[in-house]
Amino acid sequence: MTADASQELRSRMVARLAEAGDLRDPAWRAAAAAVPRHQFIPRRAWVHDGEGYVLAELPEDEWLAAAYDPERTIVTQVDDRVDARPGDRGTVPTSSATMPSIVLAMLDALRVLDGQRVLEIGTGSGYSTALLAERLGDDQVVSVEVDPAVAAAAGEALTAAGYKPRLVTGDGAAGWPAGAPYDRVIATCAITAVPYSWVQQTRPGGLILAPLAGALVDWGLVCLEVGEDGTAAGRLLPEGVMFMRLRGHRDPDGAATAPDLAGVQPEPALLDPHELVESNLRLWLAGLPIPGVVAGAEDLADGTTRWWLRDPATGSAACLDTPAMTVRQAGPRRLWDLVADTYRWWLKEGRPGPWTFGVTVTPGRQWVWHESGRAWQLPPG
Numbered sequence: 001m002t003a004d005a006s007q008e009l010r011s012r013m014v015a016r017l018a019e020a021g022d023l024r025d026p027a028w029r030a031a032a033a034a035v036p037r038h039q040f041i042p043r044r045a046w047v048h049d050g051e052g053y054v055l056a057e058l059p060e061d062e063w064l065a066a067a068y069d070p071e072r073t074i075v076t077q078v079d080d081r082v083d084a085r086p087g088d089r090g091t092v093p094t095s096s097a098t099m100p101s102i103v104l105a106m107l108d109a110l111r112v113l114d115g116q117r118v119l120e121i122g123t124g125s126g127y128s129t130a131l132l133a134e135r136l137g138d139d140q141v142v143s144v145e146v147d148p149a150v151a152a153a154a155g156e157a158l159t160a161a162g163y164k165p166r167l168v169t170g171d172g173a174a175g176w177p178a179g180a181p182y183d184r185v186i187a188t189c190a191i192t193a194v195p196y197s198w199v200q201q202t203r204p205g206g207l208i209l210a211p212l213a214g215a216l217v218d219w220g221l222v223c224l225e226v227g228e229d230g231t232a233a234g235r236l237l238p239e240g241v242m243f244m245r246l247r248g249h250r251d252p253d254g255a256a257t258a259p260d261l262a263g264v265q266p267e268p269a270l271l272d273p274h275e276l277v278e279s280n281l282r283l284w285l286a287g288l289p290i291p292g293v294v295a296g297a298e299d300l301a302d303g304t305t306r307w308w309l310r311d312p313a314t315g316s317a318a319c320l321d322t323p324a325m326t327v328r329q330a331g332p333r334r335l336w337d338l339v340a341d342t343y344r345w346w347l348k349e350g351r352p353g354p355w356t357f358g359v360t361v362t363p364g365r366q367w368v369w370h371e372s373g374r375a376w377q378l379p380p381g
């Protein structure tokens with residue numbers, strides 16, 4: 001591969017991102033034009049074949065095209081595996097090089113200014129870290145990655161590309177106090193609640209940008225401003241994003257199986273789950289009253305679908321069958337009723353958009369709010 005070939009592809013990627021409106025800030029445009037993204041993309045990547053992920057050795061032309069495709073996320077690790085070989089199969093992506101359109105839209109939303117210090121949680125491939133280092137300088141950037149193998153690969157790629165930001169291998173939920181205070185914190189993994197350490201390590205007036213997890217879908221991107229009083233608050237952005245979860249905020253092992261509620265009396269279900277799956281916003285907000293609940297859907301042998309909810313904390317569970325539209329609910333919390341009630345509230349409010357919701361974080365508790373006054377508690381950060 002010649003340097004010209006990668007340069008040409010990079011220029012085209014930058015032009016496409018600019019046309020799509022994802023590169024409005026000239027400083028990010030210059031950074032995207034400067035960082036050789038292919039150096040952060042391994043030749044071995046996990047490719048979805050319709051049933052699951054398979055580790056493949058990409059041919060050079062495909063690898064290079066993938067590296068400069070603004071809309072392609074490249075899955076670099078699945079099921080936390082570090083020893084995989086081409087042909088191996090897996091299920092859940094655990095590290096990736098996020099598609100450039102999202103990386104740059106998030107960096108734009110971070111509203112970084114020259115001279116500011118940034119803490120990134122989730123180094124991944126190191127590409128977004130390189131953009132930050134290119135834009136702000138090595139000394140202004142700290143990036144934390146939990147997986148030692150992923151961190152090592154990112155470190156090598158950054159060094160080879162000439163960047164020397166501070167890389168930390170560890171749990172990003174703790175931030176990195178030694179580098180504080182930061183002006184900006186950006187997470188590239190989804191959180192069920194904002195780790196309070198991020199608020200503590202951000203200067204008053206600083207911003208925290210993080211993808212949100214949810215009970216029914218991991219979706220939503222919040223930008224919080226840190227106050228003088230140890231709190232942080234801010235609204236969701238108009239466009240949500242879907243990211244893999246921060247380790248430590250994943251669903252508990254073994255929770256992802258349908259509950260057996262055969263002995264529970266079925267009742268008519270008043271909300272069809274197909275209405276919720278029409279949009280990620282609907283799924284996200286309908287899950288607000290049931291944080292920590294695990295959800296799934298299963299196609300049964302008789303052609304019907306079973307939608308289920310399971311609350312590991314209280315043992316409550318719900319199963320809804322379509323097209324019969326019957327629901328069985330057990331335990332202290334009637335999970336499906338809570339979901340349906342929140343969805344109906346949203347319809348009555350006139351289907352408000354994501355930016356009408358926000359998050360407030362205090363030392364002791366945090367919650368999602370809607371500007372109408374309704375609020376939902378989040379787990380402690």
Ligand SMILES: C[S@@+](CC[C@H](N)C(=O)[O-])C[C@H]1O[C@@H](n2cnc3c(N)ncnc32)[C@H](O)[C@@H]1O
Nearest residue numbers: 095097098122124125145146171172188246247
């Ligand atoms: C979507 S990837 C990062 C994408 C990256 N910014 C890029 O464009 O290449 C998310 C990363 O977050 C990391 N991660 C998950 N939990 C973490 C934690 N508790 N602390 C730090 N990193 C974490 C994962 O290992 C994964 O590499």
